[in-house]
Amino acid sequence: MTLSIQNIEKILHAKRFGNSNGIIDNVSIDSRSLQNNEKTLFFALVGPNNDAHIYISSLIEKGVLHFAVTNIPEGLSNKATFLVVENTLDALQKFAAHHRSLFKFPVFGLTGSNGKTIVKEWLNFLLSPDFNIIRSPKSYNSQVGVPLSVISINDKHNLGLFEAGISKMNEMEKLEAIIRPTIGIITNIGSAHDEGFVDLEKKIKEKLKLFKHSKLIIYQKNKVVDALINTKTKAFSWSYSDETADVFVVKKAIDDKTILQIRYGKDNFDIQIPFQDDASVENAVTCLMVLLSFKYDKKTIQNRMQWLYPVEMRLKVKNGINNTTLIDDSYSSDFQSLKIALDFLESQKQYKNKTVILSDIFQSGLSNEELYSKVSQLITSNKINRVIGIGETISTFKHKFKNCTTFKNTADFFLNFNYLNFINETILIKGARHFQFEEIVAALEEKTHETVLEINLNAISHNLSFFKSKLKPTTKMMVMVKAFGYGSGGFEIAKLLEHHKVDYLGVAFADEGIALKIAGINLPIMVLNPETTSFPSIIQHHLEPEIYSLKGLNAFLQLAEKRKLKHFPIHIKLDTGMHRLGFEEENLDELIATLKGNKFVGVKSILSHMATSDDSRHQDFAHSQIDLFEKLSSKLMAELQIKPIRHILNTSGISNFPQAQYDMVRLGIGLYGVSNDAEEQKYLENVGTLKSIISQIRSIQAGESVGYGRRFLADKPTQIATIPIGYADGISRHWGNGLGFVTINNQKATIVGSICMDMLMVDISEISCKEGDSVTIFGQSPSVSFIAEKLQTIPYEILTSISQRVKRVFYRE
Ligand SMILES: *Cc1c(COP(=O)(O)O)cnc(C)c1O
Numbered sequence: 001m002t003l004s005i006q007n008i009e010k011i012l013h014a015k016r017f018g019n020s021n022g023i024i025d026n027v028s029i030d031s032r033s034l035q036n037n038e039k040t041l042f043f044a045l046v047g048p049n050n051d052a053h054i055y056i057s058s059l060i061e062k063g064v065l066h067f068a069v070t071n072i073p074e075g076l077s078n079k080a081t082f083l084v085v086e087n088t089l090d091a092l093q094k095f096a097a098h099h100r101s102l103f104k105f106p107v108f109g110l111t112g113s114n115g116k117t118i119v120k121e122w123l124n125f126l127l128s129p130d131f132n133i134i135r136s137p138k139s140y141n142s143q144v145g146v147p148l149s150v151i152s153i154n155d156k157h158n159l160g161l162f163e164a165g166i167s168k169m170n171e172m173e174k175l176e177a178i179i180r181p182t183i184g185i186i187t188n189i190g191s192a193h194d195e196g197f198v199d200l201e202k203k204i205k206e207k208l209k210l211f212k213h214s215k216l217i218i219y220q221k222n223k224v225v226d227a228l229i230n231t232k233t234k235a236f237s238w239s240y241s242d243e244t245a246d247v248f249v250v251k252k253a254i255d256d257k258t259i260l261q262i263r264y265g266k267d268n269f270d271i272q273i274p275f276q277d278d279a280s281v282e283n284a285v286t287c288l289m290v291l292l293s294f295k296y297d298k299k300t301i302q303n304r305m306q307w308l309y310p311v312e313m314r315l316k317v318k319n320g321i322n323n324t325t326l327i328d329d330s331y332s333s334d335f336q337s338l339k340i341a342l343d344f345l346e347s348q349k350q351y352k353n354k355t356v357i358l359s360d361i362f363q364s365g366l367s368n369e370e371l372y373s374k375v376s377q378l379i380t381s382n383k384i385n386r387v388i389g390i391g392e393t394i395s396t397f398k399h400k401f402k403n404c405t406t407f408k409n410t411a412d413f414f415l416n417f418n419y420l421n422f423i424n425e426t427i428l429i430k431g432a433r434h435f436q437f438e439e440i441v442a443a444l445e446e447k448t449h450e451t452v453l454e455i456n457l458n459a460i461s462h463n464l465s466f467f468k469s470k471l472k473p474t475t476k477m478m479v480m481v482k483a484f485g486y487g488s489g490g491f492e493i494a495k496l497l498e499h500h501k502v503d504y505l506g507v508a509f510a511d512e513g514i515a516l517k518i519a520g521i522n523l524p525i526m527v528l529n530p531e532t533t534s535f536p537s538i539i540q541h542h543l544e545p546e547i548y549s550l551k552g553l554n555a556f557l558q559l560a561e562k563r564k565l566k567h568f569p570i571h572i573k574l575d576t577g578m579h580r581l582g583f584e585e586e587n588l589d590e591l592i593a594t595l596k597g598n599k600f601v602g603v604k605s606i607l608s609h610m611a612t613s614d615d616s617r618h619q620d621f622a623h624s625q626i627d628l629f630e631k632l633s634s635k636l637m638a639e640l641q642i643k644p645i646r647h648i649l650n651t652s653g654i655s656n657f658p659q660a661q662y663d664m665v666r667l668g669i670g671l672y673g674v675s676n677d678a679e680e681q682k683y684l685e686n687v688g689t690l691k692s693i694i695s696q697i698r699s700i701q702a703g704e705s706v707g708y709g710r711r712f713l714a715d716k717p718t719q720i721a722t723i724p725i726g727y728a729d730g731i732s733r734h735w736g737n738g739l740g741f742v743t744i745n746n747q748k749a750t751i752v753g754s755i756c757m758d759m760l761m762v763d764i765s766e767i768s769c770k771e772g773d774s775v776t777i778f779g780q781s782p783s784v785s786f787i788a789e790k791l792q793t794i795p796y797e798i799l800t801s802i803s804q805r806v807k808r809v810f811y812r813e
Pocket of ligand 1: 650
């Protein structure tokens with residue numbers, strides 16, 4: 001895409017201020033992307049919690065010259081070119097719709113409750129021998145993701161695959177105008193069983209809006225869809241049960257495969273696919289329908305479909321050997337997803353040195369010459385130190401990259417593995433499937449036992465914006481990352497929070513803050529409980545102490561004077577009823593006298609902490625704390641003539657006492673996906689999933705026992721699975737002996753006998769599973785809150801008890 005600013009001005013019906021002769025070849029909404037440059041048009045989107053207009057001045061400093069805005073920020077009018085529009089999201093969508101209208105090739109629109117991304121990836125795999133395909137990267141299917149995907153179409157493409165996902169009514173029309181699918185695919189619509197007919201009809205009606213202009217719709221035969229389909233659109237349906245469907249399918253499971261017996265018109269034939277679960281089989285049939293509609297012969301269909309593969313949709317962050325961090329994207333290699341992976345690498349960078357291991361890139365629609373020039377530009381703008389290229393094609397373009405080593409294939413790479421010196425760096429591993437980069441990941445990954453705590457970074461971002469949306473736009477956000485981020489990971493989460501531009505981090509002890517600063521976190525960090533002995537290192541690492549007593553204050557002032565500090569930021573804690581730490585009303589005058597006129601420290605904030613913000617039975621007490629905080633903090637501010645940040649609310653405070661937001665709130669447990677309010681819990685996403693595997697399975701007879709002390713006695717023949725996680729990993733022994741359960745293949749397996757130090761045993765008599773299968777200890781089910789309730793404790797304790805020997809693995813959807 002290359003367009004003149006003049007042209008874009010017309011497309012957007014915008015009012016232009018500034019130069020008219022700019023050329024645009026790239027659109028961005030992410031102020032943090034290193035890919036922004038002088039040919040970028042930046043759309044300053046305005047969301048409920050975020051207004052990108054505030055980043056414009058720093059983007060101008062980084063060389064961005066063109067902006068679509070709703071208003072020009074003060075003082076910038078002669079520094080760049082501005083296209084002023086009513087609504088920047090509408091403008092982005094209009095731009096995409098215009099771009100789409102320039103192309104005439106077949107475009108698939110995919111919608112459905114499940115399976116969109118998998119079907120899209122599989123179709124890409126099945127059709128790529130014959131087409132230059134443009135598809136939405138990952139699951140970019142939102143009001144912002146869809147336009148960004150569509151804008152990437154270029155004139156070498158000849159087939160499009162775009163997902164549409166909606167979260168509110170009436171969003172589908174907008175996506176329709178942008179994707180303009182010529183062929184529609186409904187992947188999975190749920191059934192009238194789980195939602196009632198009226199809801200199902202409403203949902204299908206909404207989804208069908210995507211296909212207003214489509215010539216063909218592919219779907220699993222369903223009376224509701226049949227009735228609602230528009231008369232100009234041809235229906236092409238399949239079914240397992242309804243013989244009037246265009247394609248009738250019988251499925252048979254054999255070994256670990258499924259044979260699909262297909263009846264299509266007069267034709268009968270079999271297809272083999274390497275899956276057995278219902279969802280995969282259904283998705284595969286949907287792909288088959290597309291191949292049939294494109295009139296592929298059955299030989300080709302049989303040939304290609306037997307190679308369908310599990311789609312990995314996540315970018316995983318893993319600890320590697322020799323102090324490295326791995327970003328595992330070893331299942332795809334195309335230009336769009338490379339851009340996304342490089343942005344992710346930037347947001348996660350833990351080391352200054354960055355290496356990218358990259359295979360040949362496919363289906364860019366560009367000539368290789370053009371493609372590798374663009375890849376090289378990307379690599380340079382993302383400040384990658386070293387490129388390791390693997391594949392025949394990338395090897396021929398080695399000269400385009402600065403510090404680059406290439407190998408003809410993955411086996412060659414392994415022959416030289418020991419010379420490549422992977423150490424103290426972040427490594428992005430990105431390759432097309434048949435290069436088998438998963439072997440590279442395996443070789444670079446640090447080895448540990450099979451139990452891991454998986455942390456969903458998207459869920460953290462989601463929960464953060466959920467709580468942000470409850471705040472006034474001016475309220476600042478401190479996030480508590482004490483106790484290793486509530487057990488979920490210290491540095492990685494702090495890095496993500498820095499990326500999201502929260503205002504402050506909070507830790508319990510100086511050590512935690514020092515570790516974060518040394519790892520490269522630049523956000524200000526408040527230390528809740530600084531010991532006097534830690535004051536020198538607090539100063540050295542620019543941490544900010546909470547001061548809660550005269551003794552502490554005097555000790556800190558003494559040191560501050562000795563070090564000749566100027567206005568060193570401190571935080572004054574008031575005790576308003578928690579009776580844990582803080583100045584009380586009677587100390588206030590002495591506090592004021594000590595601080596008055598002192599130039600060595602500056603009161604950055606005044607805070608207090610509530611004892612009952614989560615408990616409506618103690619509402620009166622909570623109000624009395626807030627009132628006392630108002631009174632004491634006002635007095636401090638008046639007498640010291642200061643205007644510090646005031647804050648008193650924790651997570652449940654944010655929800656229950658919105659009027660007491662003051663200037664900042666301190667979010668803790670909510671970020672990690674836990675609320676003490678059942679209604680609010682529905683809006684939060686699960687962050688941590690503690691997983692292990694089945695080590696061994698055995699059968700025992702009635703009368704036999706399991707584990708120490710024979711505390712489980714079988715009363716009938718029973719299947720027992722052993723799982724390598726125990727109380728030393730932080731699983732309470734109280735959770736054993738029939739009270740607790742784990743989840744295996746979506747079914748509950750009760751923990752039998754006593755939990756051991758490193759293992760526990762479960763009853764799997766009713767569950768189909770095998771050794772090596774994955775086991776969920778907590779996550780979606782059982783949830784941390786559920787376990788806490790049964791154990792008569794709180795989710796905080798469950799989360800923070802998981803021992804450090806359990807590896808944390810971070811991922812993004
Ligand atoms: C831990 C803590 C918080 C956060 O509490 P949550 O209930 O997890 O939101 C806030 N303020 C202080 C002083 C804390 O110690």
